[in-house]
Amino acid sequence: MIEHESFTSESKWRAAEFFAGIGLAGIGLEKADIKVAWSNDISPVKYALYEKHFGEREGHRYIVGDLATLEASQDPIDIDVAWASFPCTDLSVAGTRAGIHRGTSSSAFWYFVKTLSRMKESRPSVVVLENVNALATRRGGEDIASVIRALNGLGYSVDVMSIDAKHFVAQSRPRLFLVGAKNVVVEGGSGSSLLRPPWLNAIFEDDSLVTHRGALPTLPSTDKIGLASHIDRLDDDDSRWWNEGRVAAYLSSLSEIQRERLDALISANVPAVRTAYRRMRSGEPRWEMRNDDIAGCLRTSRGGSSKQALIVVNAHGRLQIRWMTPKEYASLMGVPEYDIEGVKPHHAYSGFGDAVCTPVVEWLSKNYIVPILESIQQDRIATAC
Numbered sequence: 001m002i003e004h005e006s007f008t009s010e011s012k013w014r015a016a017e018f019f020a021g022i023g024l025a026g027i028g029l030e031k032a033d034i035k036v037a038w039s040n041d042i043s044p045v046k047y048a049l050y051e052k053h054f055g056e057r058e059g060h061r062y063i064v065g066d067l068a069t070l071e072a073s074q075d076p077i078d079i080d081v082a083w084a085s086f087p088c089t090d091l092s093v094a095g096t097r098a099g100i101h102r103g104t105s106s107s108a109f110w111y112f113v114k115t116l117s118r119m120k121e122s123r124p125s126v127v128v129l130e131n132v133n134a135l136a137t138r139r140g141g142e143d144i145a146s147v148i149r150a151l152n153g154l155g156y157s158v159d160v161m162s163i164d165a166k167h168f169v170a171q172s173r174p175r176l177f178l179v180g181a182k183n184v185v186v187e188g189g190s191g192s193s194l195l196r197p198p199w200l201n202a203i204f205e206d207d208s209l210v211t212h213r214g215a216l217p218t219l220p221s222t223d224k225i226g227l228a229s230h231i232d233r234l235d236d237d238d239s240r241w242w243n244e245g246r247v248a249a250y251l252s253s254l255s256e257i258q259r260e261r262l263d264a265l266i267s268a269n270v271p272a273v274r275t276a277y278r279r280m281r282s283g284e285p286r287w288e289m290r291n292d293d294i295a296g297c298l299r300t301s302r303g304g305s306s307k308q309a310l311i312v313v314n315a316h317g318r319l320q321i322r323w324m325t326p327k328e329y330a331s332l333m334g335v336p337e338y339d340i341e342g343v344k345p346h347h348a349y350s351g352f353g354d355a356v357c358t359p360v361v362e363w364l365s366k367n368y369i370v371p372i373l374e375s376i377q378q379d380r381i382a383t384a385c
Contacts (some may be wrong), residue, residue: 013373016040016076016124018067018084018112022049022351024333025083025130028361032370035059038076042066049351053339067111072118080373082123084112085130085356113150125376126369127151127180130356133162135176141202145209147178152210156180159214160203161195167219168359170227170294171332175356179214179368184376189213216367226293227273230331231310234322242321250276250309250321253287261291266317274311275324295324295332300353307349326352334358 013034017026020039029036039062041047047064054060063074076082086109109129116123129147136144148158158180165173192198195216204211234240242250254262265272275296276289289311290296299306310328312320326348330338333352340348 013080013370014078015081015083016079018082018115019086019108020050020062021046021085021355022338023054024335024352024355024358025085025361027335028356028358029081029083029365029369031358031362032365034081034365034369037061037079039063040065040067040070045347046351046354049340049343049347052343067108067115070115075115075119077122079124081126081128081369082112082116083128083130083361084109086112109147110150113154116154123154123182125182125184126372127154127156127178128364128369129176129178129180131176133174133176136160136162136200136203144176144178144203145206148203148209148211151178151180154180155182157182157186157210157212159186159189159212160200161216162197162200163195163219163360163364165334165357165360166222166225166294168225168363169332169334169357170225170230171296171298171357172294173297173357175360177364179364179372181212181372184372184379186212186214186372188215194219214368214372220363222294227275227295228271228293230295230328230336231273231312232325232327236320240322240325247319247321250287253278253285255281255286255288258286258288261289262311262319265311265313266319268313269315269317270313271315272311272313275308276311277308298329298332298353300350306353329353334360 014037015026015029015034016038017023017029017036018040020026020041021043023036023039026036026039037059039050039060041050041062041064044064047062050062061076063070116127135147138144144160148160151158158178160176160178162174162176165171165175189196190213192201196204196213203209204213251259251262265274273293274289274291275294276287277296279286279288287309296308298308308324310322310324312322314320326340326343326345327336329349329352330336330340333355335358
C-alpha cells in the first residue's frame, strides 16, 4: 500500500476519485471548481503517471492499493462528491461479460459501496458512477438494477444517462453515467432523449428503484469536431510510419467493402484521416477502417486488436499508415497537455484507454453536479434560518 498525502487547502466543493487511474475524471471535476481531495487506484503504474503529471498537490491524498483492503482510517473525509469509474472489464464487449457479481474486476463496485456504507452520515451528497453502456443491459438489466438498489440503500436517488465523448472530442466513446443524489429533490428532466435513449426507459419505469431525471442542456454539436485536429504532424521520414511491406500487408487484409472505402478516400484527392482496428473475422485477422472523421473508442494496450492504426491520405492521394501515438490518445481524451514525456508507450496507452474523457466530466459537473450541490447548500442555509 502506497500513500501520497499533502494537507488541506480551502475549496468550495471537495471530491473523492475512486478508481482514479491517471486522474482524468479529477481534471474534469476541477475544471468545474470541484477540488479532488482524495484518490485511490490499485495500479502503481497509473499512480506513477499521475504523480509525474500532477506532482505535489496541496490538500490531496492518493492511496495506491486495492480498495477492498482499505481501512476506515483511510476513507475520504469531508467530501461532497464521490466519483467512481469502476472497472468495465467484466461488462464491455471487449471484456469477459461476467457482470458485476461474478466478474473479478467489475465486482470492485461492491467495495466502493462498502466504503460509502462505512462513511455513514459523512457520505457525500452526490455519487457519480461511470462505465460502459453495456452495464444497462447486462443480464437483462439485472446488473444495473443491483447497482441502483445498492445506492438507494445508502440514501441516493439515481439518474442514468448515456453520453458519447464524440460531442466533445473526435472519439466515439459512449459511456453510461449514474448520478446519485441524497437529501435533495432533482426534477426537470424529460423522457427519452439523446442523453436518455429508449433502452434506458425500463430503469425509470421500474417501481422498485428510486430514480429521477435531472434537467440538462443539449449536448454540444459534433459538426465541427474532426480527427485531424488531434493528430501529430510527423515528418515523412519518421520511423513510426509503416514501411511498404507493412502497408501491403494491411491492404491485403481488407475485405472488398473495406478496400472500396479506402480507394474512394484516396481517389477523392482531399486530405483525410481515418482510424482502423484489427478484428477477427471468420477466424482471420482483418483491418477495418472507420468511415467517419472520428476515432474508435480508445482501449488499453492489452490484446492484439486494442491499438488503433491511423490512416492518412494527402491531397494527392498518397497513403501513409502508422499506430496512433500516446500524445494523440491524450488529445482524444481531452487532455493534450498531459505530461507523458519519457513514459513507456504501453503505460500511456493503458492509462488513457482505461480513463474517462475529461470534457465529458467537466460538462456533467458544471451542468448537473454543481447545481445539485448548490441546491443542497441553499436548503441548508434556509433550514438554518
